[in-house]
Amino acid sequence: MRVTWEEAGWEELGPRVGRCRLPVWDCTVGLVVGEGAALMIDAGSGLREGARLRSEARRLLGGGRVTHLALTHPHFDHVFGAAAFAGVEIFGAVGLDRVLADGRDELRADAVRNGADPGEAAEATDLLVRPRHLVSGEWTLDLGGGVRVLLANVGPGHTAHDLAVLVRSDLEDPGVADGPRTGSPEIVFCGDLVEESGEPQAGPDAVPARWPAALDRLLALGGEDAVYVPGHGAAVDAGFVRAQRDALARRFSVS
Numbered sequence: 001m002r003v004t005w006e007e008a009g010w011e012e013l014g015p016r017v018g019r020c021r022l023p024v025w026d027c028t029v030g031l032v033v034g035e036g037a038a039l040m041i042d043a044g045s046g047l048r049e050g051a052r053l054r055s056e057a058r059r060l061l062g063g064g065r066v067t068h069l070a071l072t073h074p075h076f077d078h079v080f081g082a083a084a085f086a087g088v089e090i091f092g093a094v095g096l097d098r099v100l101a102d103g104r105d106e107l108r109a110d111a112v113r114n115g116a117d118p119g120e121a122a123e124a125t126d127l128l129v130r131p132r133h134l135v136s137g138e139w140t141l142d143l144g145g146g147v148r149v150l151l152a153n154v155g156p157g158h159t160a161h162d163l164a165v166l167v168r169s170d171l172e173d174p175g176v177a178d179g180p181r182t183g184s185p186e187i188v189f190c191g192d193l194v195e196e197s198g199e200p201q202a203g204p205d206a207v208p209a210r211w212p213a214a215l216d217r218l219l220a221l222g223g224e225d226a227v228y229v230p231g232h233g234a235a236v237d238a239g240f241v242r243a244q245r246d247a248l249a250r251r252f253s254v255s
Contacts, residue, residue: 002062034143043081050081072191092131157214196233
């Protein structure tokens with residue numbers, strides 16, 4: 001039986017779009033529901049968390065399954081749960097596959113430094129899943145039922161491999177047969193290019209000189225009326241993203 005977003009403990013962002021904020025690191029995971037297909041955005045920080053997300057998605061889909069997974073960037077709290085989604089089509093920015101292949105030890109060490117259980121981090125590292133589909137510019141996914149999602153390689157910025165996910169605004173309400181288009185705002189999943197619950201984190205794999213330009217591309221993608229969903233924290237508007245862009249430019253002395 002299909003449950004509502006609220007019943008599953010998720011936040012509804014649009015008629016076919018929801019997200020949840022995971023415990024510990026407040027990482028956002030999104031779900032876009034099509035007709036016979038569904039896209040998960042990021043996979044959580046470990047195999048148990050990934051399995052939980054897969055189970056919750058099945059309930060939200062009324063027994064259906066996640067068919068596509070988009071990884072916004074190669075940090076453990078976003079990718080370590082991907083192995084729980086066996087058989088899905090996985091997407092990431094060009095170069096993400098190399099990081100997940102060659103940077104496993106650093107990902108595991110970073111997870112442990114941030115409080116992850118060492119055994120669980122090692123298991124997740126051993127089972128890391130690399131994306132099959134690499135996005136160099138933009139890639140449109142048709143999930144059926146008029147649901148189309150744009151994957152856009154807008155980085156580098158927070159990392160060298162930042163992927164944004166834009167859910168188009170002309171979705172039909174699935175509860176209304178042949179219903180009209182909603183005209184709701186577009187929804188942009190930003191990954192950690194945008195953070196609301198704290199200052200944006202610039203680790204050793206960040207590209208600070210390019211980060212403000214990445215946010216310019218993000219704003220051009222979504223526009224003034226879009227809902228922007230950070231990798232951590234509450235959904236924000238274009239004004240918030242622009243202010244964070246300007247703060248990053250000042251912080252890193254970038255025009």
